[in-house]
Amino acid sequence: MRIEEHPILKFNKGRKITFTFNGQIMDGYEGETIAAALHANDVKVLGKSLFKHRPRGFYCAVGNCSSCLMTVDGAANVKTCVTDLEEGMTVQTQEGKGVIL
Amino acid sequence: MKSAELAVIGGGPAGLCAAVSAAKSGAKVLIIDKNKKLGGQLIKQTHMFFGSEKQYASVRGIDIPDILVNELYKYKENVEIITEAAVVGMYEDGIITVLEKEENYFKLAPEAVVVATGAYEKALSFPNNDLPGIYGAGAVQTLMNVHGVKPGNKVLMVGAGNIGLIVSYQLMQAGVEVKAILDAASKIGGYLVHASKIRRMGVPILTSHTVKEAIGKDFLEKAVICEVDERFNPIDGTERVFDVDVMCISVGLAPLNELLAMRGCEMKYIPKLSGIVPVRNENYETTVENLFAAGDAAGVEEASAAMVEGYLAGLCAAAKIGYMPKDFSDRKNDYVNQLKNLRSGPAGKHISEGIKQIIGR
Numbered sequence: 424m425r426i427e428e429h430p431i432l433k434f435n436k437g438r439k440i441t442f443t444f445n446g447q448i449m450d451g452y453e454g455e456t457i458a459a460a461l462h463a464n465d466v467k468v469l470g471k472s473l474f475k476h477r478p479r480g481f482y483c484a485v486g487n488c489s490s491c492l493m494t495v496d497g498a499a500n501v502k503t504c505v506t507d508l509e510e511g512m513t514v515q516t517q518e519g520k521g522v523i524l
Numbered sequence: 525m526k527s528a529e530l531a532v533i534g535g536g537p538a539g540l541c542a543a544v545s546a547a548k549s550g551a552k553v554l555i556i557d558k559n560k561k562l563g564g565q566l567i568k569q570t571h572m573f574f575g576s577e578k579q580y581a582s583v584r585g586i587d588i589p590d591i592l593v594n595e596l597y598k599y600k601e602n603v604e605i606i607t608e609a610a611v612v613g614m615y616e617d618g619i620i621t622v623l624e625k626e627e628n629y630f631k632l633a634p635e636a637v638v639v640a641t642g643a644y645e646k647a648l649s650f651p652n653n654d655l656p657g658i659y660g661a662g663a664v665q666t667l668m669n670v671h672g673v674k675p676g677n678k679v680l681m682v683g684a685g686n687i688g689l690i691v692s693y694q695l696m697q698a699g700v701e702v703k704a705i706l707d708a709a710s711k712i713g714g715y716l717v718h719a720s721k722i723r724r725m726g727v728p729i730l731t732s733h734t735v736k737e738a739i740g741k742d743f744l745e746k747a748v749i750c751e752v753d754e755r756f757n758p759i760d761g762t763e764r765v766f767d768v769d770v771m772c773i774s775v776g777l778a779p780l781n782e783l784l785a786m787r788g789c790e791m792k793y794i795p796k797l798s799g800i801v802p803v804r805n806e807n808y809e810t811t812v813e814n815l816f817a818a819g820d821a822a823g824v825e826e827a828s829a830a831m832v833e834g835y836l837a838g839l840c841a842a843a844k845i846g847y848m849p850k851d852f853s854d855r856k857n858d859y860v861n862q863l864k865n866l867r868s869g870p871a872g873k874h875i876s877e878g879i880k881q882i883i884g885r
Contacts, residue, residue, distance in 0.1 A: 424674040426698045431570050431584070434672035459671035467656040467743045478742045480656020484663035486558065487644055487780075490654075504663075505559070 425463050442512040457503035457514055458484075458491050469493055469503065470516050493517055528554040528604075530841055531620060531634035533611045533783065536564020537827045538819025539640035540592040541834030542841070546638075547599035549849045551842035554634070555603070556622060558610040563589030564642055565662065566827065568669040570697075571690055578862055579828035586669070588827075614787040635845045636814040638837050639784055640830075643777035643798070643820035648682060651737040653773075657744030661691045661774035668698045676770035680747050681705040683774030684729055686714035686826075691772060692722055703766050706733040706749055708756055736763060738771065747771055781821040787812055796878030797823030803882050806860075807840035808833060816841045823882070825875055832862045 426434070437453030444466060451460030458469065458481050469491050470479040482490040486505035495501040496513050499521025503514070532543045535557035543553045561567055569585020580588050596603050609624040620632040645660040647653070657676060659667075661683065664675045679700055681692045684707035692702045705722070710732050712719045719729060732752055739746040751762035778799035785791050789810040790803040801823045802810040809816050818837035819830035836859040843852055867876050 424676070426668065426672045426674055428699070429672075430697055432586075432669060432672070436672070455671050455673075459667060459673050462667060462675070463671075463673045469656070472654070477654060478656050479654070480743065481659060481667070482663060483645065483660050484666040485644075488660075507560075 424465065440508065440510040442508060442510070442514060444514045445516060451508045453508070453510075455508055457493070457495065457501070457506050457508050457512070459504075460508045461503070461514070468516070471518070473520065492521070494521060499523070525619075525631045525633055526554075528552065528632055528634040529845060530554070530636050530638065530838075531556060531632060532638045532640060532838070533620075534564065534640035534642060534819070534821070535559075535562040535605070535607070536640060536642050536819065536830070537566055537588070537592075538642075538821070538830040538834035538837070539564070539638065540589070540596065541831045542638040542640055542816075542818055542838030543603060543834075544592060544595045544599070545835040545838030545855075546842035546847070547596065547602040547838075549839060549842040549847040551602065551845065551847045553603050553838075554632070555605045556609050556611055557605070557607050560608055561589070562593060562605070562607065568662075568665045569827070570669050570694060573828060575828035575866055576862070579831055579866070581828075585827065611783060614783050616788065636816065636841045638808075638816045638818055638834075638841050639781065639821055640817070640819045640834060640837075641780045641783060641821045643824050644780045645773065646776045646778050648735065648773050648775050650735045652740065653735075653738060655738050655740045655744045656742065657740065657769050658738060658771045658773065661687050661772040664770070664772050665691050665694060668694060668700075674698055674700050675772075676768075677701060678703055678766075678768045679770040679772060680735075680749075680766050680768045681772045681774060682735055683707055683772075683776070684709075684712045684714055684719065684731065685774060685776065686718060687777075688772070688774035689714040689718035689722055691774060692727065693718065693725075695772075696722075696725060696727075700770075702727045703768055704749075705729045706735070707731050708734045708752055710754070734758065735771070744769055744771055777820060777824045779821050779824055781817065784810060784812075784815070784817060784821070787815060789815065789817075792882055794823065794878045794881050796874050797825075797882070799824070801882055806883060807844075808837035809840065809844070814841070814844055823875070823878060829863060829866050829875075832859050832866065835859050836863070 468478040491504045494515040529552040613621040736748040816837040818833040
């Protein structure tokens with residue numbers, strides 16, 4: 424769900440790149456965050472809560488709330504709302520607390 | 525250990541202005557910001573600012589960071605900027621610890637510090653408030669105005685303060701339907717000029733209403749709202765259901781200033797400044813010597829006031845460590861008067877009363 428026309432803003436998107444979300448190939452743009460790219464691909468559930476396994480989604484967009492933590496290229500607990508998307512990234516929903524590499 | 529004369533923590537409106545002001549006085553300034561781009565939350569403010577010319581009235585928020593960075597560039601020999609760096613600690617001996625790009629951890633020993641770390645969005649409690657599709661209003665603004673991505677199709681906005689009203693308008697500009705705006709208060713909190721614009725576009729603003737619950741399996745599908753009485757208790761039988769996939773929570777901001785508490789500044793809970801704030805003097809210096817606070821971190825207000833507070837705190841912090849410009853009094857009086865003018869309306873009266881409660885020494 425990208426904004427195609429806007430009365431004030433022009434979105435100068437970067438190069439179109441691909442990444443995978445739980446193995447599924449998706450498109451995004453250089454310069455946007457991982458969570459924004461997932462959102463544009465209609466992915467709303469980014470993870471599960473630790474104990475009750477409730478769905479977790481995009482919430483604060485400024486790296487404060489921890490609702491968007493995911494495993495990216497094998498590293499756990501990446502704040503996807505403030506981390507830039509890169510070509511070929513492997514993005515996965517995370518089970519549990521994650522492990523430090 | 526890295527040395528610095530003046531460290532400014534946070535490169536939003538208050539921090540950038542503090543840096544400009546101190547660098548202009550001749551101090552060597554280091555700006556540390558956790559984001560990639562300077563400007564703080566200005567980078568998503570597509571609306572034009574109020575205030576007077578000195579606070580960039582009629583300029584869109586998104587255009588202000590470049591103006592301030594150009595201003596900084598005039599004193600470039602005095603300015604160093606570190607982005608993507610979070611200040612993670614402030615210690616009794618004056619040492620600050622910084623984590624840059626999540627991997628480079630270093631210590632800093634500045635002579636003075638201006639903390640301009642801003643605010644965070646308050647949450648609202650109701651059943652299922654954690655469902656995906658329920659966002660902070662500021663988050664939706666970032667998603668739309670920075671990344672060009674819509675949050676969903678049908679929105680319920682919770683909160684009719686300025687942020688709720690402005691973000692509702694911006695959602696419509698992005699082609700998203702806003703079903704209604706709610707507020708538990710019996711009156712609209714934001715400026716009437718914003719509210720009128722939205723009402724003319726056919727969006728109902730329901731005062732004395734709150735969210736009863738959110739419904740959905742994996743993400744938001746429906747929201748149940750109800751009326752509240754004058755003591756904010758839900759009134760049975762007034763429930764209404766909205767088919768929405770987005771709910772924006774815009775129930776105010778709270779100062780983000782744990783660093784000050786960590787360092788041992790005296791802190792006070794002041795509801796009129798939206799939360800826990802540092803006790804300070806009229807120069808914006810906290811109870812810890814040479815440690816200053818400015819902007820929302822010192823009490824939630826709005827970006828125009830944050831900028832002027834930044835200029836004032838930067839001027840005073842630089843003077844405190846030996847950079848006393850000849851025109852110190854003129855500059856200080858100018859900033860003090862600008863703040864007085866910005867606080868001359870009814871909302872400003874509220875803020876001024878709050879400030880009276882924290883001015884010490």
